Amino acid sequence: QDPLEPMENSDFSAQLAQFSSLEQLQNINASVQEGVEVDLVLTQAINNSLSATVIGKIARGYGDSLSIADGEVQSKVNFKLNGPADELEVNIKDSTGTIVRTLSAKGLGTGEHALEWDGKDNDGKSLSDGNYTFELKATDASGNAVSSQSFVEGYVDSVRYDSGMAKLLINGKEIAFSAILELRESRG
Structure with missing residues (x-):
């Protein structure tokens, strides 16, 4: 005042x-x-x-990883299409980002799909054990892009904690626990 x-x-x-x-x-x-x-x-x-408690269970979550262990591909190429795709191209890349294999499919409907990969490159040679990623390119009958979401599915090998957050090791890749969509028991 x-x-x-x-x-x-x-x-x-x-x-x-x-x-x-x-x-x-x-x-x-x-x-x-x-x-x-x-x-x-x-x-x-x-x-x-x-x-x-999820170690040893099968987990499904957001991701684009694949792996080869002991000469065997550890999971399928799992994805969801948000619309029908006339053509689909899947580019599989090695750890350096180089495309080693291209898979293709035609006439896929809206929804979830899984493609088999034999673990070979475009020349038919078996690839070495390691981690790989995949990238999807889907187009409709008019050539327009169709949006998609890739998934990773496999056994939970271990759990790692980073800055207080749990990360699951699935197919050689760390996936945040919050990115997991489904957990189920192994039937084998």
């Missing part, structure tokens, strides 16, 4: 009420933020404790 021009009592009371309201809003904001952080920690703790 300016001592030469004192404030009216009602103006002073209004300013005090505004300061009090502001302080209460800041306290509410801090409480909400703490609640969100606690929820995140609890979610991570639940995921981390559950993740160890």
